[in-house]
Each structure stands twice: as structure tokens, then as C-alpha cells.
Amino acid sequence: MSSILFKVSSYLRVLGKYIGPGFMIAVGYLDPGNWATDMQGGSxxxxxxxxIILMSNLVAIFLQNLTIRLGTVSGYDLASASRRFFPKWINLILYVLAEIGIIxxxxxxxxxxxxxxxxxxxxxxxxxxxAITAADVLLVLMFYNEEPESEGSQTESSSARLVRYFEIFVMLLVLAVGVCFVIELAYSDIVAVDLFKGFLPSKEIFTDAGCLYSAIGIIGATVMPHNLYLHSFITQGRCQEWRSRRPRGDIKPLVVDPDTISISLERDTSQKVDVPYLARYIESNMKNNLHYGLVDLVFALCFAFFVNCAILIVASSNFFYGPNTQRQSVQDLFSAHDLLNTYLGPPAAIVFALALLCAGQSSTLTATLAGQVIMSGFLGMSSRPWVRRILTRLVAIVPAMVAACVTGREGLSTMLVGSQVALSIQxxxxxxxLIIFTSMERCMKLDLVVEHKDLQPRPYQEKSHKWPKPIIVKNGLITKIVAIILSTILIGLNIYMVVALGLGI
Structure with a gap:
């Protein structure tokens, strides 16, 4: 019994070091866009x-796991992989579309x-x-620095601590949203039988055009494209320690014996490398990152799944199954707040607003970082991170400020719904x-030895075996089949979305 407890405690202790990136991604699954679609669909x-929320969450876990694999194995995020492996014209098109999505x-x-x-x-x-919301970018500038200026251990340690504090801050905001909705659920009158039936597929979802349209909106708000770019980037932070220990040479290595190579370094020095040991070390750490990253992701997205369900349940129990069977359709977040105030009282309305504020603040922090990743990855920008973050934020603030000044409440609500349509299309x-890169052998390889100067791997020479064979971790057949099916469904749903909007359905 004691040995089991020791193993469990050891596992949890290691897992604690990897908890964080999943929650930074999870905030995108409970942002104001999700609130708008869940509230409308539930009412x-x-x-x-x-x-639909259940299926969307499963799809999100599958896709986000691919981003963990991409970042851990290749060392590229989704945007930089596009710049590395796609032609320039395709990369430019994808950048414009990604920028529209981040906006x-x-x-x-x-x-x-x-x-x-x-x-x-x-x-x-x-x-x-x-304007007040825009100020949260200052928090990002102060507390998040994933690009240390030097390779010294002290700088890297300080940067890692700041990143960790930032992740904890985001997790606290996400936890606050969850606590608020536990309170909202306690206020609501829920019929358990009807609730559990909701997790089963019903033909109305596919035969009722309005219901299908709401379902597509939920999918677009849940499986958000910017999270795929962000997660493939931030997951690399947990890989820096073991990736940095790979030998770095200036010229082709000389074979000493089948299991040992001598790498020429700067200043005419050399380093002998035990290839089998190095391969075991790198592969073991890589597998740890993939495993604990997936556990972190599943735990965080299950929490986000609970919050999404809670939003829809609160809307359903109070507005669809309203008092005296009077159904109330939620047009926007303002009306949802007013109806909660009417049916459940001022405390429930205040809790609703507080939860919305925490959700908005946490998600806008990660959206700003995602904008930086997209801009630097696709374009290869080497400017300071705070410059890219401010540029990203200004592009979003300007249209939001115009809508707030000119059209007010109605304009903001219209832009909120329209933004989810844009996300679904993108x-x-x-x-x-993402599916192409994680299935591509020349992308999904982890070199055991990298060049010292620019850290770019030398090509593996199959015949001479002068360079250690890289570790290949690309998608298997089943993963490819599932990925193709999912991408086909998403494309089909978006075609329906465009046609429905064009025909005014």
C-alpha cells in the first residue's frame, strides 16, 4: 500500500511541473464567445x-494533442512550421487568415x-x-517573458518563474469562473433526467436549421483556431531543459565506433557522444513531455467542458424551462444578465457578471500571446515581444472601440456573434x-545532434551513418484517418455556414 502511495505521490509531483499550458489553452474554451453561443443555444x-459541447470538447482534445506533439517533437509552433515547410504564397494566405481569426x-x-x-x-x-480591458496587455508585458535574452542559467530560471506565475494567475481566473458557475447552478432548478438526455444525439440537431446553426456556432466558439497556434508554442517551454543538452557541432561528426561519435566544436575542440545513451535520454524526456502534456490538457479541458455545460444548463433551466413554462430567448449577454436578475435575483446576476469578467480577462491575455505567436511565426519577426503584443492588441481595440462609441450595446453584441462566425470559417x-505537419516525417523528427551556430539539424546520412539517426514521431494510420474525418466534417460545416448566411437561413 505504501509503495502505491509513493508512486502516486511521485507521479503527481512530476505532473505538477507540467500543469499550466493546458489551462492557458482552456480559457479559450470558456471565453465570451462561448458564453454568447451557449446562452443562446440553451435558451x-x-x-x-x-x-454538441461534448463532441466539440473531444475534438478539441484530439487536435490540441496534435499541437503538443508538433511543439515537443519538431520544435516548431504551427505558424513557424508553415513558414518552414510551405511555399511563401501559401504561408502568406494562411497568415492573413490566421490574423483575421486572432482579430x-x-x-x-x-x-x-x-x-x-x-x-x-x-x-x-x-x-x-x-479601454480598461485593453490595459490587461500591460500584465502580459510585465509578467510573461518566454524569450530570455541570454542563455545563462540565472536568466532562464528567472524567466521560467515569471512564466509560471503568469500561468498560475490565469489558472486562478479560470477557477474563479468555475466557482461562479457552481453558484449559478445552485440557484437554478435543474431536471436531472432531461439534463442527461441532452448528452445524447437527437435528430432535431440535424433537421432543425436553427438548431444546427447554433450547433455550428458552438463548435466555432469551442474549437478555436488561435489555441492551436498558441499551444504548439507554449508547450515548448517544458522541453527547453532536455533539448538544450543535445550536442551541438560545427562540422560533420567523425565516426569513432558504431555507438560513439566525435563532434568537432568551436576552437578546435571535440566532444565524444554515447549515441545509444543520448537516444534513450532524449526519447525518455520526449515521451514524458507528451504524456504529462496530454494529462494536463485533458484535465484542463474537462474543467472547461464543465463550465461550458454549466453555462448552457443555466440558460436552459432558467430560460427554456422558465417559470410558468414561459420561454425566454437570450439575444445577448445583457439580456441574459437581466433575465437572471429577474428570475434568480441580484446575487445571481452579480455572480454572472463577475464570472464573465474573469473569463474575458483570462482569455484576452492568452489571445494577445497567440497574436504574438502568429505574427512572429508566419513572418519571422525578430522584434521584441512587447512590440508584437501591442500591435496585435491595437488591431482588436480599434474596431471594438468604434462599435462601442457609435452603435453601443447593440453594436457590441453584433460584433460578438460575428466574431464567432469568422472563427468557424477560419x-x-x-x-x-496541423494534420499535414504532424504526418510529415521531415517535420516530426527530433535530431539528436544540432549545429552549434544556428541550431539547425544536419541531414541524416543513411549510408555513411555519420550523423545519428533522428527520432521520428509522426501520426499513425488511425490518427490520420480520424484527422481526415474531422477536417472533412469541419469543412462541410463551414460550407453550410457560408451557404446559410448567404441564403439568410
């Missing part, structure tokens, strides 16, 4: 769209936070709420490249 169709994401987060501030402080003008342009 109009009851619990039946819980099945749509950031607009939704900014609008959600501004709405939350207005709900908590009714006298605060909406434009002021947008999603396949992130998913398909």
Missing part, C-alpha cells in the same frame, strides 16, 4: 446541445470584458470598459496544416 433549444478572437474577449464591466458598474460607459485553415 432556445434546452439541453439538447449538450451533445476576431481578441474582439470577442475585449467585448466580453467590457460588457462585464458595464454590468457590474452600469454608470461606466462601454468605451471606457473597452478553423479548417488551421486544422488542415
Amino acid at each position: 432556445e433549444y434546452g439541453y439538447r446541445l449538450l451533445f 476576431a478572437t481578441d474582439i470577442a474577449e475585449v467585448i466580453g470584458s467590457a460588457i462585464a464591466l458595464n454590468l457590474l458598474f452600469p454608470k461606466l460607459p462601454l468605451p471606457a470598459g473597452v 478553423l479548417p485553415f488551421a486544422v488542415v496544416p
Whole structure:
């Protein structure tokens, strides 16, 4: 018994070092865009769209696991992999589409936070709420620095601590959202039988055009494209220690014996490398990263799944199954707040606004970082991170501020819904490249020895065996089949979305 407890405690202790990136991704699955779609779907169709939330979360886990594999094995994020392996014209097209997606994401987060501030402080003008929300970028600039200026251990340790503090801050915001919705669920009158039936597929989802449209909106708001870029980037932070220990040579290595190579280094020095030991060390650490990264992801997205379900359940129980069987359709987050205030009282309405504020603030932090990753990855920008973050934030703030000043509440709500449509349309342009890269052998390889100067691996020479054979971790057949099916479904749903919007369905 004691040995089992020791193994469990040891496992949890190691897992604790990897917890963080999953929650930074999870905030995108409970952002204001999810609130808008879940609230509307729950108020109009009851619990039946819980099945769509469940399926969307499973798809998200599958795709995000591919991003963990991409970042851990190849050392590229999704954007930089596009710049490395795609022709320039394809890379440029994908960059423009990704930038549109990040703008749509950031607009939704900014609008959600501004709405939350207005709900908590009714006298605060909406434009002021947008401006206050924009200030969260200062937190990112102060606390998040994933690019240490030097390779010294002290700088890297200090940077790692700041990144860890930032991850904990985001996790606390996510936890606050979850606590708020536990309180909302306690206020709500829930019929358990109807709730569990909602996790089963129903034909109305596919035969009712309005219900299907809401389902597509939930998918677009849940499986967000910017998270694929961000996760493939931040997961590399857990790999720096063991990746940096790989030998780095200047010229081709000379064979000493079948299991040992001598690598020429700078200043006419050399280093002997035990190839089998090095391969075991690298592969063991890589597998640890893949395993614990997946556990972190599953745990975080299960929490996000609970929050998404809670939002829809609160909307269903209070608005679809309303008092005296009076159904109330939620048009926007303002009306949802007003209805909760009417049916459940002011405390529930305040908790709703606080949860929306925490969700908006946490998701807008990660959206800003995703914008930086996209800009630097696709374009290869070497400017300081804070410059890229400010540029990304300004692009989102300007349209949100215009809507707040010109059209007010109605304009913000329209932009919030429209941003989710843009995300849904952009999603396949992130998913398909992700599937291609994780199935590509020349991308999904981990070299045991890298060049010292520019850290680019030398090509493996099969005949002479002068360079150690890299570790290949590409998608298997089953993964490829599942990925192709998912991408086909996403593309089909987006075609339906475009056609439905064009025909005014």
C-alpha cells in the first residue's frame, strides 16, 4: 500500500511541473464567445446541445494533442512550421487568415470584458470598459517573458518563474469562473433526467436549421483556431531543459565506433557522444513531455467542458424551462444578465457578471500571446515581444472601440456573434496544416545532434551513418484517418455556414 502511495505521490509531483499550458489553452474554451453561443443555444433549444459541447470538447482534445506533439517533437509552433515547410504564397494566405481569426478572437474577449464591466458598474460607459480591458496587455508585458535574452542559467530560471506565475494567475481566473458557475447552478432548478438526455444525439440537431446553426456556432466558439497556434508554442517551454543538452557541432561528426561519435566544436575542440545513451535520454524526456502534456490538457479541458455545460444548463433551466413554462430567448449577454436578475435575483446576476469578467480577462491575455505567436511565426519577426503584443492588441481595440462609441450595446453584441462566425470559417485553415505537419516525417523528427551556430539539424546520412539517426514521431494510420474525418466534417460545416448566411437561413 505504501509503495502505491509513493508512486502516486511521485507521479503527481512530476505532473505538477507540467500543469499550466493546458489551462492557458482552456480559457479559450470558456471565453465570451462561448458564453454568447451557449446562452443562446440553451435558451432556445434546452439541453439538447449538450451533445454538441461534448463532441466539440473531444475534438478539441484530439487536435490540441496534435499541437503538443508538433511543439515537443519538431520544435516548431504551427505558424513557424508553415513558414518552414510551405511555399511563401501559401504561408502568406494562411497568415492573413490566421490574423483575421486572432482579430476576431481578441474582439470577442475585449467585448466580453467590457460588457462585464458595464454590468457590474452600469454608470461606466462601454468605451471606457473597452479601454480598461485593453490595459490587461500591460500584465502580459510585465509578467510573461518566454524569450530570455541570454542563455545563462540565472536568466532562464528567472524567466521560467515569471512564466509560471503568469500561468498560475490565469489558472486562478479560470477557477474563479468555475466557482461562479457552481453558484449559478445552485440557484437554478435543474431536471436531472432531461439534463442527461441532452448528452445524447437527437435528430432535431440535424433537421432543425436553427438548431444546427447554433450547433455550428458552438463548435466555432469551442474549437478555436488561435489555441492551436498558441499551444504548439507554449508547450515548448517544458522541453527547453532536455533539448538544450543535445550536442551541438560545427562540422560533420567523425565516426569513432558504431555507438560513439566525435563532434568537432568551436576552437578546435571535440566532444565524444554515447549515441545509444543520448537516444534513450532524449526519447525518455520526449515521451514524458507528451504524456504529462496530454494529462494536463485533458484535465484542463474537462474543467472547461464543465463550465461550458454549466453555462448552457443555466440558460436552459432558467430560460427554456422558465417559470410558468414561459420561454425566454437570450439575444445577448445583457439580456441574459437581466433575465437572471429577474428570475434568480441580484446575487445571481452579480455572480454572472463577475464570472464573465474573469473569463474575458483570462482569455484576452492568452489571445494577445497567440497574436504574438502568429505574427512572429508566419513572418519571422525578430522584434521584441512587447512590440508584437501591442500591435496585435491595437488591431482588436480599434474596431471594438468604434462599435462601442457609435452603435453601443447593440453594436457590441453584433460584433460578438460575428466574431464567432469568422472563427468557424477560419478553423479548417488551421486544422488542415496541423494534420499535414504532424504526418510529415521531415517535420516530426527530433535530431539528436544540432549545429552549434544556428541550431539547425544536419541531414541524416543513411549510408555513411555519420550523423545519428533522428527520432521520428509522426501520426499513425488511425490518427490520420480520424484527422481526415474531422477536417472533412469541419469543412462541410463551414460550407453550410457560408451557404446559410448567404441564403439568410
